[in-house]
Amino acid sequence: MSGGVDSSVAALLIRERGMEAVGCTMRLFENDMAGAEQESTCCSLDDVEDARAVAGRVGIPFYVFNYKEKFSEQVIGRFAADYCSGRTPNPCIDCNKYLKFGALMQRAAELGCDYVVTGHYARIGQDEQTGRYTLKKAADPSKDQSYVLYNLTQEQLAHVLFPLGEITKEKAREIAQEHGFVNAGKHDSQDICFAPDGDYAAAIRRYLAQSVDPEASAEMISRAFTPGKFVDSSGSVLGTHTGLANYTIGQRRGLGIPAAHRLFVQKLDMEKNAVVLGTNEELFSREVLVDNVNWISGDTPSEPVKCKTKIRYRHTEQPCTVYPEGTCARIVFEEAQRAATPGQSAVFYDGDVVLGGGIIR
Numbered sequence: 001m002s003g004g005v006d007s008s009v010a011a012l013l014i015r016e017r018g019m020e021a022v023g024c025t026m027r028l029f030e031n032d033m034a035g036a037e038q039e040s041t042c043c044s045l046d047d048v049e050d051a052r053a054v055a056g057r058v059g060i061p062f063y064v065f066n067y068k069e070k071f072s073e074q075v076i077g078r079f080a081a082d083y084c085s086g087r088t089p090n091p092c093i094d095c096n097k098y099l100k101f102g103a104l105m106q107r108a109a110e111l112g113c114d115y116v117v118t119g120h121y122a123r124i125g126q127d128e129q130t131g132r133y134t135l136k137k138a139a140d141p142s143k144d145q146s147y148v149l150y151n152l153t154q155e156q157l158a159h160v161l162f163p164l165g166e167i168t169k170e171k172a173r174e175i176a177q178e179h180g181f182v183n184a185g186k187h188d189s190q191d192i193c194f195a196p197d198g199d200y201a202a203a204i205r206r207y208l209a210q211s212v213d214p215e216a217s218a219e220m221i222s223r224a225f226t227p228g229k230f231v232d233s234s235g236s237v238l239g240t241h242t243g244l245a246n247y248t249i250g251q252r253r254g255l256g257i258p259a260a261h262r263l264f265v266q267k268l269d270m271e272k273n274a275v276v277l278g279t280n281e282e283l284f285s286r287e288v289l290v291d292n293v294n295w296i297s298g299d300t301p302s303e304p305v306k307c308k309t310k311i312r313y314r315h316t317e318q319p320c321t322v323y324p325e326g327t328c329a330r331i332v333f334e335e336a337q338r339a340a341t342p343g344q345s346a347v348f349y350d351g352d353v354v355l356g357g358g359i360i361r
Helices: 005-016 045-058 068-083 091-110 169-178 202-207 215-226
Strands: 021-028 060-064 123-127 133-137 228-231 239-240 264-269 274-278 286-296 305-310 320-326 328-338 343-348 353-360
Touching: 005 169, 021 045, 021 091, 045 060, 068 091, 068 215, 133 228, 202 215, 202 264, 239 274
Parallel strands: 021 060, 228 274
Antiparallel strands: 123 133, 133 353, 228 239, 264 274, 286 328, 286 353, 305 320, 305 343, 320 328, 343 353
């Protein structure tokens, strides 16, 4: 229970099914790590008290679990390492993988609970013949969060419930208001929780400044924040950049390079500490390679898979063929896609069903 509307309504709906439940909030970091006032982060005292108030109204026990160390290691640490290596990660995916459906699911089992329940907008199905579980898009396409859940396994899906999968966000707010929840009108969080101002480079610096390994942190800061050259695809120097961590593939704003046509970031060259710029047309490609692929069925397909793929959260999935190659895969789109970005996730869909996904190489 994050203190928001969605997880609060999820708790209520589970109780209305007649299930016994325990509410919990994960304490993930200290607010100074987010570089913001307590009230503005999702781990603030206000959020914890909102969750506690809802739990009391729903009639369930409430606990706060401390996962700060694991969150620092598995989420912020991975985020910083990726950014300092020229990639653009999605930390919400790691938080789901390692915290909500990793550490928290283990805690639930230790407490004798049968399921972990969250406020995600997604659905779970089960094949009557094979017994296998499927992850599906939410009934409300405008709130669908299946993209960030592609790492779920068969074992996890057997012990997860998404009560909001069949309703709209508007309906969730109505339910919260009808039951007098203190957070019924609360705004949704939009940014990464440990970087609420959207300044990812500053978040990385804060994290590395608190590292227990100053030497390694200094090396990462040097690699990611040392100024270098803007170059074009032929290697001609166009100007000076402020550090690779300040840029991402497809970026146009903030480059400060005068040119006869618009320039976009094409590539981050770590070896040369160079940001490669080019035209919008140069950002398009038909083939994308992905690593660490998870197939939700539990079996890697033996043949190419015709499906649709999203290469970022706000991307509309596009027709393609996925060629499985062990724990990796090669995606060939029917039409070239813009700004496939290393570190982001590519997620495969068959209609409403999530087949799996992996990290773009």
